Amino acid sequence: MTAQHPQTTPSPAAMTRPVPPPLEILARLVAFPTISRRTNLDLLDHIEALFAGSGARMHRFAHEDGSRANLWISIGPDIAGGVVLSGHSDVVPVEGQDWSSDSFALRIADGRAYGRGTADMKGFLACAIHAGLQATGRKLARPLHLAISYDEEIGCLGVRGMIEALAARPSRPALCIIGEPTGMKIASGHKGKAGFRACCHGREGHSALAPRALNALHLGARFVQALEQRQEALAATGPRDDDYDIPYSTIHAGVMRGGTALNIVPNLCEVDFEIRNIAEDDPETILAGIRADAETIAAPYRATFPEARITIDPVTAYPGLATPEDGAALALLRRITGRNDPAIKVAFGTEGGLFAQGLGISTAICGPGFMDQGHRPDEFVALDQLAECSRVLDNLLAILAEA
Template sequence: MDRTDILRQLISFPTISANPNGELIAYCADLLQSAGAQVVMIKDPVQPKANLYATIGPDDRAGVMLSGHTDVVPVAGQDWTVPPFEMTEKDSKVFGRGTTDMKGFVACALSAALRAASMDLKTPLHLALSYDEEIGCIGVQSMIDMLAKAPFRPKFCIVGEPTGMKVATGHKGKTACRVKCTGREAHSALAPTALNAIHLACDMIAAIRDIQREISRTTTPDNDYDVPYSTLHVGTITGGVALNIVPNSAEFAFEIRNLSEDDPQDILDHLDRAAQDLLTPLRAQFPEANIEIETTGSYPALATGPDAEVVSFVKSLTGLNATIKVAFGTEGGLFSTRLDIPTVVCGPGSMAQGHRPDEFVHADQLAQCDAMLDALLERLAAGI
């Protein structure tokens, strides 16, 4: 089965993060096992979701791992002109949810694995397919736990997120947080006698914005990024039940996207101090006043040195000399930090097309990815 047929099948599975990915993983497992690959499925203990880890070639030495996620973002509320879960080819583009982010790469990787199965590889090829990446690199954690106990870890990892087939050596880390603010309710006619939790939340948001301004003013910029410093961003806010009631609770969510040089815990410590500064003058009159900051998810930044062996290796496969850094996060930071696997990001397409209606990947990008993986198979057959 060629890459186009595989991609058509992958797109047909509506693996939005809220949905199971079991049917897609079963399809991939059947495809790989029928070719003779060693396949391990790591099931989620609660949801009908799973990771897949496959090996083609010898199992007594380190190989090269191709990593990709199987979940996609929702299509609800978007104005699509083509069916999002059917593959459409026109104008040298391939349309469908996940074509860029990142079923296009997964299809190329599966196709390469099938080709590899008929070769005498001296160095193994590994495929790592995970779930729930789009909501914080959650699913891959159990695969990392498995690899941490394995007798051999991959020598290199290529995460196939869309980079236009350029070799990316870095991405920012992410920390997601929820802030719960507690005040005291009252009739709105007596508002000054109460403690408005929405106002308290707004004061905390002002503190977040102050920290952001300070970071942007004082940080040594990393100009390889579109935004060359760590960022804070408030994404949602809720609170209150009626206009004539002073709200006693409010909640908002924010994230930190940090450069590898910046420790997000330092930023959280700064915010904790800001919260205490807000609460201290209120507690005498409102002892129940509170601001609780809870971390709901995180993954580390990726910071692979430009002179690392994995960088020169993957550049030799693509034929390109330059490297880039990408604004979005990947599981690459986890492979690098938790398992010490040298990692880069390199895959077909552009994230400018990801998460949008009529998502597409250029056909020539898929062809370039196939060529890179063909070059990889030649190196694995020779024994890197």
């Protein structure tokens, strides 16, 4: 992870340059096909060009191979405190999806903006960039920060290096708003997630002599059944948080692979699974139970097949978010949105837990659109949601300008 620290000086021309409206910014952002693991550097170049000469302090934190990067933009006084507006630049693939129009060209119709990433979450990024550009022309008492990350969709991977670098600085922001789509409702939390790969080891052999071999697919099937039983126990007797659509921790097997030919008894089967835990559950305790199940499945075969075993290795993980109702981020969001209803909790994961834990700052989620509009063909965000987000961020700028 490398950082670049270009210095900028505002010019009179830059300060009088008109700020493009959010929809114009969104159209440019959607046009960059920033699918996870692919480059986002052209998109970052475009954003930096928008802020060039404005006095904004811009820093890149690059992936080790240099193909993609996080971008941190600070506007206003160079002091501790202020607010982070955080969003990821990567989007999910479009292959295999039946779109009505070009997925990477913004289309406006029926009060909606269509295009890959409009809901998740370039709509918020467009509003945040618009707010940042407006902020460069105002005298702020406290700074506004924009955090634009990469590879969020594959496990919140990219933002970690940026957070580590920011944590090493002597001054930190006061709080963070994650702009994932909530319908502009205020969200205080989400479950943590940990992904794993179970490797089930048997012994290969000719299918005509199958009983003399140990079929790894059979081990895998028993392992998946054990995961299902663990899930049933969590649903029946585990801790509950009724603020979630699914009010208990979940275990999910998503991928199973093994075997090369019908006449070969396979010696390896892989199962990819995940744990999504509510704050009241310890994922390590859940995993310990799963490891015990794996040993119970493999142990009886070991006298005949010494290689029989099921190993479990971590693949990815991010922490949950559980901001208390009296948290500073929730108080700010209630002030700028005008909402006084209780905060919700979202089913999907975000980078919020990483900001809260890595920087020790109050963090909440609030953004335009709805997650069920994302990741699908003809993804969209409603225009009135974008307008509401811009209104809320205008209120934020007014607060940051207060002495």
